[in-house]
Amino acid sequence: MRADLSKRPEQVSAMFDQVAERYDLTNDLLSLGNAPLWRIATTRAIDPRPGQKVLDVAAGTGTSSASIARTGASVVAADFSPGMIDVGMHRQWRHPNLSFVEADATNLPFRDGEFDAVTISFGLRNIVDPKAALAEFRRVTRPGGRLVVCEFSHPPAKLMRAAYGLYQRTVMPALVRLTSSNDDAYEYLNESIANWPTQRVLAGWLREAGYERVQWRNLTEGVVALHRGWVPAA
Template sequence: MTRADLGKHPEQVSAMFDRVAANYDRTNTLLSMGNAPLWRVATTRAVDPKPGERILDIAAGTGTSSASLARSGASVVAADFSPGMIEVGRRRQAHVQNLVFVEADAMRLPFDDDEFDAVTISFGLRNVSDPKQAIREFLRVTKPGGRLVICEFSHPQASLVRAGYGAYQRWVMPPLVKLSSSNDTAYEYLNESINAWPVQSELAAWLREAGWRDVAWRNLTLGVVALHRGRKPLAAAAGSPE
């Protein structure tokens, strides 16, 4: 079976997601114990899409999050580097008029500078081999004053919750994956990548280091997931502060 490792080689990660694309949404809903739709609602509200805006949804997978954003009337580009995911997404979201799919690498986005009013990525940043480079790319393609929203697995801060979540990852998740996915070994990488991911404050520091302003985060589901936000600085006028 195809799976990636923490080296996160793009070809391995892409092939892994190609293989799980058909059952990806169903498996996510099951593994999240039904929380995945709630996380999507929270992310959509944080992005706050408006009619006429242009929004980039990176690591969009099958476009479930992209379709949620597009319901606002915004023009949404769903970008993913897995051809298999894009194929499934185009088929499932064919009825959404203001949504297009593009194959793209988060570290080398095929878009112009200052192109999008908002950029968002859900459960994809930890799969990028150089997430700091991706964060800089997000900044490049965002319009001055535009916003970034990252929804990603994180680390519960309460010790009791951490212990319970660890037990779930070790004992409950594996049999659930076997029931719902055709590639259960790929989901071993899921746990590995979550446990190796930085804590909330460290990711926030990465955003500030890249140049994002007004960086903040809030925990969802007791810190199992965290929602990070930032804003691209406005272009400073000549002779005046930003």
Template sequence: MTRADLGKDPRDVSAMFDRVAARYDRTNAVLSVGNAALWRVATTKAIAPKPGERILDVAAGTGTSSASLAKSGASVVAADFSPGMIEVGRRRQAHVPNLVFVEADAMKLPFGDADFDAVTISFGLRNVKEPKVALAEFLRVTKPGGRLVVCEFSHPPVGVVRAGYDFYQKVVMPPLVKLSSSNDDAYDYLNESINAWPDQPTLAGWIRESGWADVAWRNLTAGIVALHRARKPLTGAVAAPVE
């Protein structure tokens, strides 16, 4: 198995990411035409980590986003279900003292209730077999009043941008993958998973249905990526309508 499919069997997805771990960050930088760094900055600002906070970064991969969060002084747990990703991450982020890596399934997190001030996941929720189960788990491990930030590929609302992005995925992306990735077949799944992923309002609805409040999103790079935000209610309050 060199790639997963839209059935998203956890073993297949984990094995696929094991195989791309060594060149994962470089491939992301190439395929995003440098935008990956900008998306990471936007995500970090949305999380707004503070010294002394405890933050969970799910599907953290090699910990690049986790290290960005840890610069604030917060204690960061980088969770991923790919042993290969964790191995690379521990080696690359060994200099970050307030960052630890944990092998974990997003649908069954090995943490107690209300353990974290904030939970975030970047470009990983669409790889989870049951995203709504994961969103409920994120809520469980977050403190009342705590924050959720989901950064994920989405659907550009403007037709001309959608057409351009479709051309990029079908024509430009394949040769770039062959040049930069250690497993170009795995990136066929990348396109499939992006195209099958729901749009911004639908994901916002999933988040709200999972019990999160103050659900909102904003588009990055014309909607190719969307940054969703929410808070865990202090009580049993009903979530607010999405913007």
């Protein structure tokens, strides 16, 4: 099954159900070994502390959630794909401070100000209304809490952009055929990356949602960007 860029939630959810079992393996391969480094950078940006409560949205199989949970924080891994959650619960059962919840990012089943931090990795661009999701993330974050968004982006250097574009067009499809159970799913994901806004535009979306001290830094020359923002203190 192939989702289109209209991002109908049930269509995207079904697509992720189909790739759940081999999702982490495929992503590690497609990132050329950078995925664990991006995960470390994201966890450091969140700066979770023991006793704090962190929401990881679009958590998939919980790989990033487990990284956060190792710090001693209590982590809720939320995803709208039941298939991803099933795989995640099976793989991450060793973490007593990690729980999984099926949830829509634009209508989260949590109280206002329930979390010290909210994070989303490589999932914001798959949400039908990312601005609504950002507003919802702010709602469930306590005053003074923070948001961390790790997402594919656009390399600012012309040479790197050209090299990355060549990789997406030629190398990536070949790797997907070797590892993925659904080639069409990764074709959709490739298109969603190309159509995603720049770092500066996404930073503007965070400010529109009410975050302050918004900043970003590029990882892997801008193939990925890490955005942070804080909810104004009470």
